Every structure is written in structure tokens, then in C-alpha cells.
Amino acid sequence: MYITLDLESEEPIYTQLKHQVIAGIAKKELSPGEALPSVRSLAADLGINLHTVNKAYQQLKQEGFILIHRQKGVVVNPDGVPKADEGYWSELTSKISPLIAEAVCRDVSEEEFQKLCSQIYAGFQTKE
Amino acid sequence: MYITLDLESEEPIYTQLKHQVIAGIAKKELSPGEALPSVRSLAADLGINLHTVNKAYQQLKQEGFILIHRQKGVVVNPDGVPKADEGYWSELTSKISPLIAEAVCRDVSEEEFQKLCSQIYAGFQTKE
Amino acid sequence: MYITLDLESEEPIYTQLKHQVIAGIAKKELSPGEALPSVRSLAADLGINLHTVNKAYQQLKQEGFILIHRQKGVVVNPDGVPKADEGYWSELTSKISPLIAEAVCRDVSEEEFQKLCSQIYAGFQTKE
Amino acid sequence: MYITLDLESEEPIYTQLKHQVIAGIAKKELSPGEALPSVRSLAADLGINLHTVNKAYQQLKQEGFILIHRQKGVVVNPDGVPKADEGYWSELTSKISPLIAEAVCRDVSEEEFQKLCSQIYAGFQTKE
DNA sequence: GTGGTCTAGACCACG
DNA sequence: GTGGTCTAGACCACA
Numbered sequence: 065m066y067i068t069l070d071l072e073s074e075e076p077i078y079t080q081l082k083h084q085v086i087a088g089i090a091k092k093e094l095s096p097g098e099a100l101p102s103v104r105s106l107a108a109d110l111g112i113n114l115h116t117v118n119k120a121y122q123q124l125k126q127e128g129f130i131l132i133h134r135q136k137g138v139v140v141n142p143d144g145v146p147k148a149d150e151g152y153w154s155e156l157t158s159k160i161s162p163l164i165a166e167a168v169c170r171d172v173s174e175e176e177f178q179k180l181c182s183q184i185y186a187g188f189q190t191k192e
Numbered sequence: 193m194y195i196t197l198d199l200e201s202e203e204p205i206y207t208q209l210k211h212q213v214i215a216g217i218a219k220k221e222l223s224p225g226e227a228l229p230s231v232r233s234l235a236a237d238l239g240i241n242l243h244t245v246n247k248a249y250q251q252l253k254q255e256g257f258i259l260i261h262r263q264k265g266v267v268v269n270p271d272g273v274p275k276a277d278e279g280y281w282s283e284l285t286s287k288i289s290p291l292i293a294e295a296v297c298r299d300v301s302e303e304e305f306q307k308l309c310s311q312i313y314a315g316f317q318t319k320e
Numbered sequence: 321m322y323i324t325l326d327l328e329s330e331e332p333i334y335t336q337l338k339h340q341v342i343a344g345i346a347k348k349e350l351s352p353g354e355a356l357p358s359v360r361s362l363a364a365d366l367g368i369n370l371h372t373v374n375k376a377y378q379q380l381k382q383e384g385f386i387l388i389h390r391q392k393g394v395v396v397n398p399d400g401v402p403k404a405d406e407g408y409w410s411e412l413t414s415k416i417s418p419l420i421a422e423a424v425c426r427d428v429s430e431e432e433f434q435k436l437c438s439q440i441y442a443g444f445q446t447k448e
Numbered sequence: 449m450y451i452t453l454d455l456e457s458e459e460p461i462y463t464q465l466k467h468q469v470i471a472g473i474a475k476k477e478l479s480p481g482e483a484l485p486s487v488r489s490l491a492a493d494l495g496i497n498l499h500t501v502n503k504a505y506q507q508l509k510q511e512g513f514i515l516i517h518r519q520k521g522v523v524v525n526p527d528g529v530p531k532a533d534e535g536y537w538s539e540l541t542s543k544i545s546p547l548i549a550e551a552v553c554r555d556v557s558e559e560e561f562q563k564l565c566s567q568i569y570a571g572f573q574t575k576e
Numbered sequence: 577g578t579g580g581t582c583t584a585g586a587c588c589a590c591g
Numbered sequence: 592g593t594g595g596t597c598t599a600g601a602c603c604a605c606a
Binding site: 230231232242246249260261262263264265266 | 593594
């Protein structure tokens, strides 16, 4: 499980980190119950601030992706990620809507859009 | 064309405003060449600062959605919105990928995801 | 002598008008002593505000390109345009310098730059 | 890298600031990757508002001269400035044409004009 | 500490 | 009346 960050990106580092962990779980590179690096060691490996890693982990914990034990360290949630609920769907809708709106404006057909989504979905089925 | 803002949201106001204008164009509620409210009047209507409106307008102008004339005010780009180019596709991919990764983690099937996109697409074909 | 304005341009209309008159004189399409349309008729022809034409004319008069008589109307300065003086050179330098600075940054060689200037110069020698 | 502004000038302060930064890059006083002062410190040094500095920086970023990082501050684009493209040339032409038109009116020969450009070009080859 | 966002209020250029 | 510019001062997100 490699993590690559773009320190130049507009996207906050902690967000990138979250996305990479989530992507790792999606690709099954990280299995339920599997241990993740400690805040300290990950921060050192990536050359970033402790606070940044901690913020990412706390949010991942908050959203049910991981568990943080004081002693045992950080592990991928052994019970799996919480299934999609109503809150998730509404949040997803509000995040995708603006993207689709812009796509419509730019004359991107629904087929083209769906094709892109399919390709991305496929990328998570196998290990990239 | 009604605009509704959530002043409490984490999403910056100017971003919400941009999204609403883009959605309006997607839904054909705003036609090419049609005039938009002036910076000042829209700010007054929405109860926000004129600089916030201006920031949204400036970015919409930058991205080719609207034109801003010193005197005539603001109009939807009469030539239509620039078509999807390479930069747009890569940007779109990087925005959608994390959403799909999370969907995969939450056991949302590709069919379910595609269905949501279809619904949203449909919402832009007719006036909501 | 045709005048074409771009009402969508960022450049103020009165500035465009000035430039067109100056270009006309440069191309000898307008000869010293030749009459120009009155403020009123030019504004009507171009479909713009009286004040706009007036502002352009006043500045052209100020800079010695034209004369404005209350009775005889507006004429190209019969004595020709004032020759380049020190003030002109320093003003020209301050206007060109930023353009050349950007050209240098963009790896435009002096030869390429001079070639462009030559082409533009040539365009004023003959009637376009 | 010294910056001098004329607060009385008709030219907006943020434009002057942009030109000075571009000139600094042209003269190699600012190297790719080199850090620029923070918005706040530069504003304090120059005795102007931070928003004015910010506007200049944002536009320089937009045009590819600099990069702005949330934390690391502002740096000259390490990849260098984007090369001249078609849009640049047409923009440059429209900016230079009126200057050459006026030069022609004032009996400035092409040789004199080219000489001035050469001198300015030379000024950017060495540190002034 | 950095830049990002938002507000409030001013004056000017343009037409 | 429009947008453009500038100021002053506030709070927040990020690292």
C-alpha cells in the first residue's frame, strides 16, 4: 500500500491522505482488521506534520473506516465499512450534482459520463 | 431562476453561487446571452457581500460560463460554454474518483451508482 | 475610414475610438485638415453614447491629433501630429517595458519580437 | 528584488506589482522555485492592503508565473513560465499596435522604434 | 505562521 | 446605474 501525496495540490494534504486510505480499502489492498502505520511513523515516512496525519485518521475513524486503539494502534475497521445510508446518499448527491451540472453545460453526454464512471469503478476492482 | 444559499455550510458561499449558476445554465433556465443580476443587486437579494458575488462571477467568467461587461453587466456566454477538453476530463476524474472509492467501500454497486447519476442527469434535462 | 468597435472588449470604448482615429491618421486614411464626423453624428453612427465620443475627441485634441472648432467642427490637425518629445518617449518606454518583460519570460527572442513590430509597422505603411 | 510602486499612478497598484514581479523574473532576479514574500509581509512592506497584493498574486498564478501554496507561501513557477502561444501573440499584437500607430503619427521611424525595443530588451538581459 | 473567505464601506471609470 | 479598485479588519483552515 503506497501513498503518494502532491504537496503542491490545492487539495489539503489530510484530504489526500484520507482519499488514499479509502482507495486502498476499496481496492482490497487494505483488509478489514489490517493494521495501519501509527500517526507518528506515517508522518515521518511521508515527511508531513503529525497533526496532518492525525486529522486524516480522526476523520476516517469518525466515518467508520478505521478504528483507533490507544494500545493496539490503528486498524482498518474489522466489521467493514458502514453500508450506505440515507445520509450518505444525500451527501453523495450533493457532491456529484455540481459535477454533472458542469458536464451538461459542456455537452458531455450521459453515456460519456457513465463510461468514465465505469472506468473508474473498474480501476477499483483490480489492484492498480 | 432562484438561488438558495446555505450560509452555514462548509462550502464557501461563492462556490455555492457558482454551482447554482452552472446548474441554471445546465437546466436551460439561463440561456446564452441572457442577463444575470448585477453584482450589487444579487448581493443585496441574497443578503451577502458584493465582493462574494463578484468572486463567484469572476471565476465563472474565467471558466467561460459568463461574460462581464463594464457597463452592460453580466450575461451568460452567448457562444455557449467551452466544450470538454483534456484538462476538464482529468479534473473531473480526480474529483469523481474519491467519491467512487468511497462508494465501493460502502458496497454501493456500479449499477446503483449509475442509477443515481442518471437521476441527476435527468434532473437537468427538465426544469426542476 | 471605417471604425469598428468591440463593445464586449475589456478596453473602454473611448480608448478603442481613439486608437482607431490614430490608426487612421497613421495609415494616411485621414489627412491633415480633413474633417471628422461631429460628436453627435459619430455617436449615432456607432450607436454609442455622446459622452463616449466626446471623451475620445477631447483626449485626441489634448494630445494634438485633432482640433475642435465650435463652428467648423472637428478636423485632423492640419499642422500634423506633434513630433516625439521626451515625454512621449518616456511614456512609450513605460508602456512597452512590461510587454517586453513578459516576452522575455516567455522565451520570445528579440528577433521574434522585432519581427512582429516590423509586421505591424508595415501594416500602417499601406492602407489595410 | 526591490519593488517600487507609484500610488498616485493611474495604473492600478496590483498591475504595477504584477509588472514588477514579471520584470524580476525576466531579469533573473527571481529564479524558478524561488520564494516570494508572503501576501501579508509584502503588503506591510509596501504599505498597501493585503488584498491588493493578493489580487496581483492570484493573477500571476492564473497566468502561470507563480504558484501559491496554502502553507508554503508563494514561489516562482519552478517549471518556468508557459511559452508563447497563439493567444499570447494575438494579445501582444493588440497591445502593441496602438503604440506603433501613434509612433507612426509622430514620425518615429521603424529604426528608432526598434532601437528603443532593443535597449529595453538589453535591460532585461543584465540586472539593472 | 501561511493563504482562504467574508464583510463593510469608500472612491473612481465608464456610458 | 454598472463593474473596478482599494482599504480595513475579521475569522477560519491548514500544517
